[in-house]
Amino acid sequence: MRKINVRDFRRATRSTAREINRQIALNLVREHQPISRADLARRMDVGRGMVTSLIGELLEEGAIVEGDTVDAPRGRRPKMLYVRTRDRLVVSIDVRLSRTYLMLGDFSGTQLALETFETRFSPEELLEELVARIQRLLRTHGSAGECEGIGLVVPGMVDRRTGRVLHAPQLGWHDVEIRDSLAAATGLPVYIENAPIACALAQMWLGQRGGDSAADFVYVTVSDGVGAGVVVNGQVVRGHNSTAGEFGHIPIDPDGPRCLCGSQGCWETYTSNLATLSRYLGREMPPPSEARTLLQRTPLTVPDLIQRARSGDARALAALRETGRYLGTGLAVIVNTLNPARIYVGGEITAAWDLVEDEVRQAVAERALTRATAATRIIPQQASEYPRLRGATALVAAPLFAAPQVA
Amino acid sequence: MRKINVRDFRRATRSTAREINRQIALNLVREHQPISRADLARRMDVGRGMVTSLIGELLEEGAIVEGDTVDAPRGRRPKMLYVRTRDRLVVSIDVRLSRTYLMLGDFSGTQLALETFETRFSPEELLEELVARIQRLLRTHGSAGECEGIGLVVPGMVDRRTGRVLHAPQLGWHDVEIRDSLAAATGLPVYIENAPIACALAQMWLGQRGGDSAADFVYVTVSDGVGAGVVVNGQVVRGHNSTAGEFGHIPIDPDGPRCLCGSQGCWETYTSNLATLSRYLGREMPPPSEARTLLQRTPLTVPDLIQRARSGDARALAALRETGRYLGTGLAVIVNTLNPARIYVGGEITAAWDLVEDEVRQAVAERALTRATAATRIIPQQASEYPRLRGATALVAAPLFAAPQVA
DNA sequence: CCGATTTTGTTTGTGCGAAGAACAAACACG
DNA sequence: CGTGTTTGTTCTTCGCACAAACAAAATCGG
Numbered sequence A, B: 001m002r003k004i005n006v007r008d009f010r011r012a013t014r015s016t017a018r019e020i021n022r023q024i025a026l027n028l029v030r031e032h033q034p035i036s037r038a039d040l041a042r043r044m045d046v047g048r049g050m051v052t053s054l055i056g057e058l059l060e061e062g063a064i065v066e067g068d069t070v071d072a073p074r075g076r077r078p079k080m081l082y083v084r085t086r087d088r089l090v091v092s093i094d095v096r097l098s099r100t101y102l103m104l105g106d107f108s109g110t111q112l113a114l115e116t117f118e119t120r121f122s123p124e125e126l127l128e129e130l131v132a133r134i135q136r137l138l139r140t141h142g143s144a145g146e147c148e149g150i151g152l153v154v155p156g157m158v159d160r161r162t163g164r165v166l167h168a169p170q171l172g173w174h175d176v177e178i179r180d181s182l183a184a185a186t187g188l189p190v191y192i193e194n195a196p197i198a199c200a201l202a203q204m205w206l207g208q209r210g211g212d213s214a215a216d217f218v219y220v221t222v223s224d225g226v227g228a229g230v231v232v233n234g235q236v237v238r239g240h241n242s243t244a245g246e247f248g249h250i251p252i253d254p255d256g257p258r259c260l261c262g263s264q265g266c267w268e269t270y271t272s273n274l275a276t277l278s279r280y281l282g283r284e285m286p287p288p289s290e291a292r293t294l295l296q297r298t299p300l301t302v303p304d305l306i307q308r309a310r311s312g313d314a315r316a317l318a319a320l321r322e323t324g325r326y327l328g329t330g331l332a333v334i335v336n337t338l339n340p341a342r343i344y345v346g347g348e349i350t351a352a353w354d355l356v357e358d359e360v361r362q363a364v365a366e367r368a369l370t371r372a373t374a375a376t377r378i379i380p381q382q383a384s385e386y387p388r389l390r391g392a393t394a395l396v397a398a399p400l401f402a403a404p405q406v407a
Numbered sequence C: 001c002c003g004a005t006t007t008t009g010t011t012t013g014t015g016c017g018a019a020g021a022a023c024a025a026a027c028a029c030g
Numbered sequence D: 001c002g003t004g005t006t007t008g009t010t011c012t013t014c015g016c017a018c019a020a021a022c023a024a025a026a027t028c029g030g
Helices: A018-031 A037-044 A049-058 A123-140 A179-186 A194-205 A273-281 A287-297 A300-312 A314-337 A347-367 A389-402 B015-034 B036-045 B049-060 B123-140 B179-186 B195-206 B273-281 B290-297 B302-310 B315-337 B350-366 B387-400
Strands: A062-067 A079-083 A088-095 A099-106 A112-116 A146-153 A165-168 A173-176 A190-194 A217-222 A226-232 A342-347 A376-379 B064-071 B079-083 B090-097 B100-105 B112-118 B146-154 B162-167 B173-177 B190-194 B217-222 B226-230 B342-347 B377-381
Touching: A018 A037, A018 A079, A018 B015, A018 B195, A037 A079, A049 A146, A049 B342, A088 A123, A099 A123, A099 A389, A112 A123, A123 A179, A123 A226, A146 A179, A146 A194, A146 A389, A165 A190, A165 A342, A173 A287, A179 A190, A179 B146, A190 A342, A194 A217, A194 A226, A194 A342, A194 A389, A194 B179, A217 A314, A226 A314, A226 A347, A226 B179, A226 B315, A273 A314, A273 A347, A273 B146, A287 B146, A300 A314, A300 A347, A300 B342, A314 A342, A314 B226, A342 A347, A347 A376, B015 B036, B015 B049, B015 B079, B036 B049, B090 B123, B090 B387, B100 B387, B123 B173, B123 B179, B146 B179, B146 B195, B146 B387, B173 B350, B190 B195, B190 B217, B195 B217, B195 B342, B195 B387, B217 B315, B226 B315, B226 B350, B226 B377, B273 B350, B302 B315, B302 B350, B315 B342, B342 B350, B350 B377
Parallel strands: A088 A146, A146 A190, A217 A342, A342 A376, B090 B146, B146 B190, B217 B342, B342 B377
Antiparallel strands: A062 A079, A088 A099, A099 A112, A165 A173, A217 A226, B064 B079, B090 B100, B100 B112, B162 B173, B217 B226
16 A cells, blocks of 8 residues: 655556556566466466567567477467576676675576676776776677676665765765766666665565565675665665665664764674674774774684684684674564564675574574564575675666556 | 566556556645646646546546636636545544544544543453444434544554454453454444554655655654554555564663563663653663553653653653653664654653753764764654544545555 | 637547457367 | 367457547636
8 A cells, every 4th residue: 555656656658557567477477487478368367369469579679588389288389488688698796895796697697707806995996997897898708698787786875866875984985976987988777786785686586486585575784784675565675865774783782882883782793794703802892993904904704713613613603603692683673673574694604504593593582572573584695696796686687677667 | 666576466457547547636636635627637747638537537436526616817717626525434443551542533634523431451342332432423423424434543563464453462462353343343344553553654644735745754652662653665564474663672771671572671661651750750660560550550641740840840851851862762773774754753752842852863863874864854743633543544544545556 | 898818628539558359370189 | 180279369349548629718908
């Protein structure tokens, strides 16, 4: 039950019904491919005639392709339909504190090429490096298809309308323009988004097919900072100023460690990678001013810590478990306030999920208000799946499959 | 950018475009009434012919009414259009811990009759009492119009599909069926919802016209418990198990007072009415087991406390201010995680808003992550406006104005 | 006072696309 | 090789957006 925005609505025109049905057909193909026209007609509850007409348009504009005819028990054998993905390329970029990842993939998220380089903190230098590498990638792999766009994921808040990076503390960026410059330099459409939201989009659009793609879920990223991408009613929550999802700074303990945000005892100060490492090293969470440099210089990483825990280092295990417990405490807040169908967790700690899962679950269960919410599925996503790069891909691919905006 | 749910979609049919445009026209009338057909055509960017046809249908089914012709500087004088509200009645019911409120009003929320009685905690007895009173109300005021439905607001979680009250601690209800019984006994459609969500709906649908009805806001109710109704992208957030919005139990201090929920230091234990009163009385927050009875027996109420504060009782003022500060701490969580355009606050404490506003604002500003979010408008809604009863009215009225579900 | 002008509201054709029926194609089976 | 079955196409009907012409009701200017 949505309210119509009387200041910004989209009236139905002659072609609106067609647009709606076209997108439904496209999404049904995406979800059930390979699928025949007749099957599609049954699923959409329309005559086969209309499907022929819809599919005809989709074929013409190259959104889907016709595959081979396939065997059937009786009657004429159907020609199968597929979403065209293989020759539609996407450049996916993940800018992180340490390194920047650059991937060339296709619409389904399949990786064709992957390279990384040390992140330039100056937006101009980063732009220059990116443009050069993108052009080289596209020259090298140009035969594989046409590039439909660039997805750019940054660790910070992004204004979706203007494309400006409002605030990215890890990069030291404030109100930085990069989307339009990159688009101008490459001649390709560029989509920019903050990391947790992009990860949520990837889950929504590139999650396993037939997999119960929930309309209500949260993707929590735990790494240098802690953030979340929230999906409600099948839509990403961006908020009024594009800054929704900042769960990293919910208070856990008013007397807790100082946080970069200026407050004390934020969730982040208990569950970020730095927090976990500090716990292991037996020191206090370092003061915010030293945190960033320390993070870049320290030889020990969370994967190292997990390695040690697995090798029998009891203190490493304890440090991870405690992070798990605090992680659960924060997740309980999400569970109670948003009641998502599931929570996906991304970040280095997921590599140790078998070690910390019990702690996380228990902490959630302790604070969850109902039995149903206490049982909320919490699903780790391994870093080896490159969730942020998949998110960047989703940024480009998703708009072509989204429901048309109506009313 | 919404994802189409391939398991539950609504295909566009011949009449879909008409439905969409009909609802848009209806909502434009609602927002800009009195409005002429010609003006409507300009706002919708269509020919006047189509508006004539749309309005013809809406008039026929009684959704809108034609008013008098009105003066114009030049040309033919337009006939003004209005949403039909005066002779469309709604029974609004607000079940609270102490008393139950019963209102007969019209579609615009205008009150025709209001009565209250002591809440029966037994669902059967409550149902009986409600049915008797509703029938009497409708007999007495039957001449004013026809009743279109009953809106029922309860202090607890409600499953919207089944209409069952999942959990209402204040009433001691667990998985109670009342919607269908009430519908069967009265022959009227009954809509049931939990209080904060209903208040949010009222804000969305019955908020002042021309008032910037935001698509992203949160309605926080502070009274015996603390809850919230969250609106994102113009839609209420109910969550996967209809339990979203339970902000009352976000942790503020792990060493804080025990809470009814079994945890410690929940927001509720610092900002509920009981918390404020306990603070004034100089005692610890009472243990959960005694809380409910104490709350019903204590002679002192929050309005009393506000009265004392205004009369110069410094300790009363301090207690209220501290509640304000904690209120702000919790609101900051909402501001950072959901980034709403505004937050509405309802509950007894709003009567002292001038006394506590500074504390609230400051606490929010301290923890808000950006300047924009720190400036999030926080708007008190006085209890004298009966927000929950207005919410009950909105439950009945809103579905008739909602955007048609498409794709 | 009467025609020109302006604005509102209705009516009337036209074309897009859903709805459904009829038809053609492709295959299995006896 | 006919018959039945399923897929895919074509064709007709009808609702509704779209646009233009038309009728109605007011002001204005001579």
